[in-house]
Each structure stands twice: as C-alpha cells, then as structure tokens.
Amino acid sequence: MNEMNEVRKPPVATTGIIGWLRINLFFNWTNSLITLFVIYCLYHFIPWILDWTIFSADFKYNFLGEQITNQEMCSRNLDPENGGACWAVIYVRFYQFIYGFYPKVEVWRVNVAYVMLALALLPLLYANLPYRKYFLYFTYIFPVIAYFLLNGGFGFAEVSTNKWGGLLVTLVLGCTGIALAFPIGIMLALGRRSKLPVISMMCTLFIEFIRGVPLITLLFFGMVMLPLFLPEGIDMDGLVRVLVAVTLFQSAYMAEVIRGGLQAIPPGQYEAAKSLGMSYWRMNLLIILPQAIRISIPPIVNTSIGLFKDTTLVIIVGILDLLGIGRGTLADTNWLGLSYEIYFFVSLVFFIFTFGMSRYSLYLEKKLKTGINMGAD
Amino acid sequence: MKKLLSIFAVVAFAFSAHAGTLDDVKNRGFLKCGVTTGLAGFAAPDDSGEWAGLDADMCRAVAVAVFGDRSKVEFITTTGKSRFPTLASGEVDMLARNTTWTISRDVNLGFEFVGVNFYDGQGFMVPSALGVSSATELDGATVCIQTGTTTELNLADFFRLNGISYEALPIETNDEGKENLFAGRCDVYTTDASGLSSTRAAASNPDKWKVLPEIISKEPLGPLVRHGDHQWGDVVRWSLNAMIIAEELGVTSENVDAQMSSNVPEVLRLLGVEGNYGEMLELSNDWAYQIIKQIGNYSESYEANVGPDTPLEIARGLNALWTQGGILYAPPFR
DSSP, X not given: OHHHHSOOOOOGGGSHHHHHHHHHTOSSHHHHHHHHHHHHHHHHHHHHHHIIIIITOBSSBOTTSOBOOSGGGSHHHHOTTTOOOBTHHHHHHHHHHHHBTOOGGGHHHHHHHHXXXXXXXXXXXXXTOTTHHHHHHHHHHHHHXXXXXXXXXXXXXXXXXXXXXXXHHHHHHHHHHHHHHHHHHHHHHHHHTOSSXXXXXXXXXXXXXXXXXXXXXXXXXIIIIHHHHSOTTOOOOHHHHHHHHHHHHHHHHHHHHHHHHHHHSOHHHHHHHHHTTOOHHHIIIIIIXXXXXXXXXXXXXXXXXXXXXXXXXXGGGTOOBHHHHHHHHHTSGGGTTOHHHHHHHHHHHHHHHHHHHHHHHHHHHHHHTTTSOOSOO | OHHHHXXXXXXXXXHHTOOOHHXXXXXXXSEEEEEOSOBTTTBEEOTTSOEESHHHHHHHHHHHHHHSOTTOEEEEEOOTTTHHHHHHTTSSSEEEEEEEOOHIIIIISOEEEOOOSEEEOXXXXXXXXXXXXXXXXXXXXXEEEETTSHHXXXXXXXXXXXXXXXXXXXXXXXXXXXXXXXXXXXXXXXXXXXXXXXXXXXXXXXXXXXXXXXXXXXXXXXEEEETTOHHHHHHHHHHHHHHHHHHHHTOOTTTHHHHTTOSOHHHHHHTTSSSOHHHHTTSOTTHHHHHHHHTOOHHHHHHHHTSTTSTTOOOOGGGSBGXXXXXXXXXXXX
C-alpha cells in the first residue's frame, strides 16, 4: 500500500534543464534547426568579439609597452597580424566624451550635477524610498540648481554652452526634453479632447504640424531661421534653441501617446467621476489621468528612448553631443581611422542608457499591473 | 500691446544701429569664429580639447591681431548647411570653415571672402597596386563618386575631355567611399584632394594607396565675413596676408625677435617697427609681430597641420609661394 501513496516524479524529459531545453529550444524540428544555427553563429562570433574588444585590445599601452598617444602606436596599426581594438583613444579622450570642452577647473560642477541627477531620479524610480517626500522636493528644484550649476551664476563663473559637449549635452537634451514634454504633452492631449472648439483646434493644429515635420527640420528652424527673425544683437543661446525644438517635438508625440491612453478609459469612469460632482480638473487629475498614464507606460518609454537617440541629430546644427565628439575625434589627425572603436564606444553608452530605460519600464509595468482589466465590463 | 511693440522696436533699432564688428569683438573681449565640426587638418579638437588645424590657426591669428592673445577666441562649430546663416545672423564674426570661394557665395549670399588659405581641388585616389601614374590612364575604371555634388559633374567633364570611359559607383558619404575603395568595389575614389589625403591617412596601410597628380577642379578655400563691414574684412584679410608675407620674407615664430632689427624695410614695416599700419587697421602696431610670434607664418601653420610630416602628407603644390612654383601671393606690405 505504501508504494501506492508515493508521489511519482514527472518524466525526466519535462523537468529541469533538459525539460527547459526541450520546451524552449528544441520544441519541434524548425525550432531545433534555428537553435543549432544560432549556436553555430554565436560559436564563431563570441570568441571573435571577445578577442577584439578585450583579449587582443590595447587599453592604455600597446604590445610594446608604450603608452599610446596616437593611432600609429596602436598595436593593430603597428602589427596588423595581432591587433584588436585600440581603446586608448577612448582613454585619452574620456574627458571630452563625458564633459565636452568644459573647463577643467570647473568640472566638479558637472560631476556634482551628475550625482544630483541620480539623487533626483531616485524618488521617481523607487516608490518605497525612505523619506521619499523630501527627496521629491529636491527633484522639483533640481532643474533650477542644475541650471545655475552648469551655466553659472550665484557666484559660479559662467561657462558658455558652447563649451558643453559629449555626454553632458546628450543628457541635458534627453532629460530636459523628456521631463518638459511630459506635462506639455498631457496638456495638449487634454486640449485636443476638449469640447471647446478653439482649444481643441489649436492643440490639434500644433500636434499635427509638429508631427508632420522631421526633427531635423525643427532643429534647423530653431538654429537657422530663428536668429534671422530676432533683432540683431539679441542672442538666444544655441543650446536653448535646440532644447526648445526638441521639447516641442517630443511634446507633440507625448500628447498623442497620452491621448491613446485617454481613449482607452471607458466612458463609465468619466460618468462616475462627474456623478460624484467632480470638476473637470479633479476628475482628470484623480480618476482619468492616473489610469491613462498607467496604460501608456510602454509607448511613453518608447518615445522617450526614441528622443534620447534622436538627440544625436544636433550634430547637424553644429552642437557636439556624444556622437559629435566621437566624430570630432575621428577628424583629429592623431586618431584618424579608429572609427570602429569610437562608434562601438558611443553605441555602448547609448545602449546602457536606453536599455536601463526599457528595463525600468518593464519593472513599472509589473509593479502597476498595467495589463489588468480596467473594469470595462 | 502697443507699448510693448514700441519698446521692441526701440530695442531692435538700438541693436541694428550698432558699431562695426571690430568694435563688437573688442567690447566682447573675444572673437567668435565659425569652424567645422571636425575635419582632419583644418579644424578638430585635440586631446586637451583645444581646436587645432589650418582653419583654427586662421581664427587664432585674427584673435591675436585684435587682442594680442591666441586664447581670446571662441570656436563655434558649424555644418555645411548651418555655416552661412550662422555668419549672416551675426552669431559668429567670421567663418574659417574650408569654404569654397564662388561667385554666388561672394555676391548673392552677401558675404565677402577675404582671401584663400588653402587651394584645394578634386583629385583621384587609387590602389598603388593598380600601377596607374596618371588619371588619363583610367580608361574603363569603376569610380566611387558622391552623388549630387559638383565632383560628379567635374568627373564627367574630365573623362569626356580625355575621351575615356568610366563606370560610376554612386555613394553618399565620404566614409562610404572609403569603405568601398578599401574593399575593392571601386578602382578609384574621387573627392577634394585634402579629403583624399585624410582618407588615405585613415587606411591601415597608407602606402597601399596613391593620390594621382591630376587636380580637375578649382576649390579655393578661405575665410569669409559679412558683406559691408570693410574695416573688419580688412582685419581678417591682412591677418591672413601677414602670415603669407612673413613666409615670403623668411620671418618665423623662432626668428621674429631677431628680425626686429632686420635691415629689410618690408620686415620692419610688417613687424611694426616702422610705419603705423596697425593704427590704420585700428589695431596695435605690433599686431603682425604677435601673429607670427604666437601662431607662426603660413608655412609653419601648413607644415604643422596638413604638411608632408603630418599623417595627411599634403605636399605644398598650389599652396606654395608664387616664388616657389605655387600660387600663394599676398599684396605688398607698404
């Protein structure tokens, strides 16, 4: 009788590693073929990329033990047989990649701003942060602090934005664009759905106009046309002009994303809010928007990632962001021909930021359970 | 509203009735000079973030002429498309952005080219292994060519004139041309000679590639300023000329102090020992001395940035002095 009560284990082929492999990689013959093909590719690709990026690469010294100061000293140029990547160019130019042409004596200000940015993001990223309320206050005033810290004023020497560059410009453009576009986008989305014809028409016109032209066109407009309209001598900072263009562009897209979320809210929610006697703003702030934004998280992150990468277009108007600094480095006769290294590095930095953003959105989706039924039935 | 508009009009008037560019620059305390976003040998940031190159030296020379200090210059990066509006709107005081001097830019766009600091022209690059020594031997070759440019038209003209045929491989960017040539998809790559030199220098083994001697178009590159401000135009023009004249007279950054007691009258005039040419330009009398002392003469700038000893290895060619087989020529300093 005892034997009958014993729990029988499931077949070996359906549990553990073997089971996982069977279900995920070798489910049927097409699946198995693709798996084998991918393994074959990885087998050839991974050793090669590891060798090129790490094992055969120069980091600071070449294979003769000399410190590398120009491309001719890279192992791969001294001896084409054995050379991997020549990361020395990144090592030597690291300052420029991160800070642009920011004066060295003032660079601590950028570092402080970077640390403060991380602190300001903390309460937004983690809802369970202790003393979150106080951190949030800091987040609200951070843009003002950052402005004076980076640009100067209040006893700080002025550093013209012409000296900014590299990651600094990329982050300033990306963060400002995303942060400002969010509230503007919400207003535009509400405006477009407004029952007041003037407001609705103006918002629709704005959104359709901005969405109808490429970002480059807006950048050119800001950079090239705007100064011609302004009276001579009134100088609008180049970076500000680009920021305005980027923010306008991003708000139009954000508005449509949020409008998508608004459309998905069942009319019952509006009716319920109104029947409780809520005003338009209270209804939107307390009932509609929290739900609409929650279901819009994936597209919001999507357009934000898009914008972050689009900031590289500013090279066209002569602002040297991370990619621009990379190209400038390639134009230095000391570093001609190291395009693989530089583009690899720049894409790696962009990947780290965009991947972080997409991971964070997944975490948010899980936490807020965006997939749940919203009470439509 | 009306009040606001009138204030606006007054402000606009106050700014439009401003003094000349030279006074603006002096009041501001530094020069704003438009350069490229990075072009090997002409303007590119070096490891310490300082702009270097032939065009960057041009900017610095003007800053030295005005302030006697090579650091009193702010470099504004411009692209091929943004350079002209940037100059027209007054965001920069001058452009030194390897810009070809053409009639339409000089006349129609309302700019003034004040001289030529580099004579460029369209050339050809081939693999050394092809065994070709002249472009006229390129019959039947596949040519990598940027579409929609004047280089395309120049190429067609050149081959037609010489009665030989070619096959075009259209490309969009310089990088694409480089990759195609290095991969052997075309036999010849044609673009401006300075561009060919930097492409060649970027190759893993530059000796495998060869720039042919033929130059088939005129591309005089020079600094430019806004039309109508002749005083400022003169300052930029003579800053360039001073460097060329210094080379002609053998005055270098090293011997310039010794040359102060030279017995050649033009050297003494150039260095401000005699005459009051600085005053005429509303500059200090030692402006040219400072340019030569801090930047060097034209030859020194050329050799340091694009010359045969740099990775670009561009021979002087047309850019040699008129006395040495080139066409570099500055009006007399008197």
